[in-house]
Amino acid sequence: MEIKSTDLISLFEKSLSGKPDADLKEIGFVVQVGDNFCKIHGLTNAVFGELVQFEGGNRGIIMDLGEDYVSVFLMQAQTPVAELEVAKRTGGVFKAPVGMGLLGRVVNAIGNPIDDLGDLQYSEYRPIEVAIPGIVERSPINESLETGILVIDALVPIGKGQRELIIGNRGTGKTSVVLDTIIHQKIKNQNSKPVYCVYVSIGQRQANLARIVRLLQENGALEYTCIVSADASEAALDRYLAPYVACTIAEYFRDQGQDVLIIYDDLSNHAIAYREMSLLMRRAPGREAYPGDVFYLHSRLLERAGKLLRGGSITALPIVQIQGDDITAYIPTNLISITDGQIFLDTKLFNNGIRPAVNVELSVSRVGGAAQTAAIKHMTKSLRLEIAQYQELLSFSQFGTELDIISQKRLTRGALVYEILKQKQGVTYLFVDQVLMLFLLRYNFLDALKLAEIHSFVMQFVSYVHSIYQDLYKEILHTGQITEHQINKLKEIAKEFSHLFLPV
Amino acid sequence: MSDLVQVILIKKYAQAFINQFIGQLNHEEMAKIEKFISFIRANRQVIFYGQLLFGEKFIRRQAFINLLTNFELNKAFEKLIILLVEHNRLILLADILERIIKLFKDNNNEADFVITSSHNLDTRQLDQIIKFLTEQTGKKINIKTIIDKKLIVGLKIYSDTLGWEYSIRNQLNSLSHIV
Numbered sequence: 001m002e003i004k005s006t007d008l009i010s011l012f013e014k015s016l017s018g019k020p021d022a023d024l025k026e027i028g029f030v031v032q033v034g035d036n037f038c039k040i041h042g043l044t045n046a047v048f049g050e051l052v053q054f055e056g057g058n059r060g061i062i063m064d065l066g067e068d069y070v071s072v073f074l075m076q077a078q079t080p081v082a083e084l085e086v087a088k089r090t091g092g093v094f095k096a097p098v099g100m101g102l103l104g105r106v107v108n109a110i111g112n113p114i115d116d117l118g119d120l121q122y123s124e125y126r127p128i129e130v131a132i133p134g135i136v137e138r139s140p141i142n143e144s145l146e147t148g149i150l151v152i153d154a155l156v157p158i159g160k161g162q163r164e165l166i167i168g169n170r171g172t173g174k175t176s177v178v179l180d181t182i183i184h185q186k187i188k189n190q191n192s193k194p195v196y197c198v199y200v201s202i203g204q205r206q207a208n209l210a211r212i213v214r215l216l217q218e219n220g221a222l223e224y225t226c227i228v229s230a231d232a233s234e235a236a237l238d239r240y241l242a243p244y245v246a247c248t249i250a251e252y253f254r255d256q257g258q259d260v261l262i263i264y265d266d267l268s269n270h271a272i273a274y275r276e277m278s279l280l281m282r283r284a285p286g287r288e289a290y291p292g293d294v295f296y297l298h299s300r301l302l303e304r305a306g307k308l309l310r311g312g313s314i315t316a317l318p319i320v321q322i323q324g325d326d327i328t329a330y331i332p333t334n335l336i337s338i339t340d341g342q343i344f345l346d347t348k349l350f351n352n353g354i355r356p357a358v359n360v361e362l363s364v365s366r367v368g369g370a371a372q373t374a375a376i377k378h379m380t381k382s383l384r385l386e387i388a389q390y391q392e393l394l395s396f397s398q399f400g401t402e403l404d405i406i407s408q409k410r411l412t413r414g415a416l417v418y419e420i421l422k423q424k425q426g427v428t429y430l431f432v433d434q435v436l437m438l439f440l441l442r443y444n445f446l447d448a449l450k451l452a453e454i455h456s457f458v459m460q461f462v463s464y465v466h467s468i469y470q471d472l473y474k475e476i477l478h479t480g481q482i483t484e485h486q487i488n489k490l491k492e493i494a495k496e497f498s499h500l501f502l503p504v
Numbered sequence: 505m506s507d508l509v510q511v512i513l514i515k516k517y518a519q520a521f522i523n524q525f526i527g528q529l530n531h532e533e534m535a536k537i538e539k540f541i542s543f544i545r546a547n548r549q550v551i552f553y554g555q556l557l558f559g560e561k562f563i564r565r566q567a568f569i570n571l572l573t574n575f576e577l578n579k580a581f582e583k584l585i586i587l588l589v590e591h592n593r594l595i596l597l598a599d600i601l602e603r604i605i606k607l608f609k610d611n612n613n614e615a616d617f618v619i620t621s622s623h624n625l626d627t628r629q630l631d632q633i634i635k636f637l638t639e640q641t642g643k644k645i646n647i648k649t650i651i652d653k654k655l656i657v658g659l660k661i662y663s664d665t666l667g668w669e670y671s672i673r674n675q676l677n678s679l680s681h682i683v
Contacts, residue, residue, distance in 0.1 A: 024637070024641070024661075024668045025666065025667055025668065026665060027662070027666060027667040028665075029664075031507055032507065032508055057678070057681035067512075068511060068512050068515060069508065069511075088667065
């Protein structure tokens with residue numbers, strides 16, 4: 001960083017002319033230090049969560065209060081702290097910078113920019129732990145948050161203000177699903193009230209984050225997104241703080257009346273960081289060596305999402321990684337009980353080429369149809385049942401058992417459903433496009449086609465309606481509903497298109 | 505034994521002693537204890553031999569009690585010595601006695617401060633500092649002065665729980681962290 005000599009002189013002047021503090025500060029002495037953690041003897045009146053300033057320039061947060069010492073986690077791993085170094089109380093808690101200027105920026109867990117785009121244009125500093133809005137201040141969730149992913153919007157719909165957990169083994173496409181959701185908001189932001197996005201990367205590789213930033217940049221999604229990063233090389237404190245800092249940033253946007261989407265990728269690493277900190281503080285380990293308050297760690301974070309009566313909402317998509325498809329592990333079950341539903345990404349489905357690998361049977365949205373666009377709701381009335389029937393019959397078909405005609409039809413139908421629900425990474429659909437696709441499925445316009453032709457038929461049909469029948473398309477887009485008259489019209493269009501279709 | 509465990513033990517022994525014998529202590533006694541502490545720190549082998557495991561505990565106890573008598577210390581300290589020999593923690597003696605002095609001063613609403621300055625302070629300046637500290641703490645202030653040229657210009661005032669610094673060195677350090 002280049003510093004002009006005039007800047008230095010003014011810094012010196014300011015420092016030298018500054019008046020001294022009028023009061024004695026309470027101090028303590030470091031008695032033990034190591035692993036970005038130290039114990040300070042003294043500071044008898046310190047409070048939990050208080051910020052402490054060290055003589056050597058480092059800062060720390062008090063995370064444990066003992067009779068004779070306090071435990072402090074250091075915020076700057078690169079600034080050494082020596083034994084017997086003096087530490088002073090600052091009298092305040094750790095605060096994160098917030099403001100509209102954070103959109104398009106990548107910051108670390110303590111709010112410093114790491115994207116080489118200059119200083120952060122923040123509006124204010126806010127504490128990262130706040131009182132959560134009560135029941136009276138909240139509004140029911142009745143507005144859809146489109147992800148652009150057909151299987152999610154159709155079968156596991158997410159509403160603005162909902163918490164929907166994304167759970168799956170490694171390499172099943174959890175991050176891809178959320179990135180597609182962020183990118184899809186670009187299209188949505190052009191037609192309606194914008195949704196701002198906050199993406200928290202916890203304990204991920206730096207290469208992963210670089211790839212994500214580049215992807216969002218290339219798709220024009222970074223301009224409405226703020227990224228908070230605490231990668232795997234950062235100290236445990238940074239990985240612990242990052243989701244709270246991100247939520248504080250999201251709350252600022254919400255308080256401006258905006259809708260916000262926040263993604264925590266992933267909370268398993270967050271729990272691991274908290275476990276590391278708790279074990280260093282010698283707290284009694286519980287199940288899987290996690291501390292007893294690991295549930296509270298996540299519940300107080302996720303309860304900050306919601307839709308408010310005064311306007312604004314925070315929709316949370318926490319991600320949790322499971323081992324060996326075991327969703328009964330400690331942290332995943334905690335998160336399942338906290339959130340308003342889960343999207344389970346199945347390894348078997350992924351390996352069989354069904355992507356996104358959403359296991360519809362294990363996935364649920366507790367908000368459900370209340371947050372779904374009326375048009376899509378109409379088109380998906382029997383979809384879940386068809387999938388369930390297909391899955392039930394699939395095991396029989398694998399044994400080579402002779403099935404009756406009805407069962408064979410159900411199997412064909414199920415295969416059709418799965419084929420239409422497949423979606424490439426980076427490709428998202430507006431809800432109108434989804435309505436048209438599901439319309440074709442519901443009213444059996446795809447039955448005569450081969451599986452390999454389904455996608456091209458559907459895409460061409462959507463394009464056909466969009467370009468030739470623009471009025472109908474815009475009507476559905478603006479109203480969000482579909483009438484009987486429109487359905488009849490679409491049936492005619494579909495028949496017309498069927499004669500024109502040429503498989504690619 | 506880790507440093508932290510030692511610190512805790514020292515505090516506990518000292519607090520227990522104060523709780524029992526505070527009524528028998530006075531400032532003269534504290535001055536004698538300070539001399540005793542200086543002696544122990546200058547003659548560490550005394551503690552070393554006292555810690556040796558061979559020999560009767562009674563003999564070790566008696567040796568230290570005789571030492572206490574030479575320094576004309578209160579009989580209450582004999583009980584402390586007996587306890588430490590029993591627990592094989594004579595090595596903590598000097599620190600425990602220092603802690604006892606501190607607790608005694610706390611009890612008598614006194615506070616010790618070390619004033620480090622870049623230059624010699626005159627009586628008027630020292631009086632001003634004492635007045636400032638008295639107002640801040642509400643205690644009777646005992647000061648010790650040290651000259652440290654490394655401050656460049658300014659003052660540093662510290663006790664074991666409170667601190668105040670205004671010096672060029674401190675400000676330059678702060679600047680270096682920013683820059």
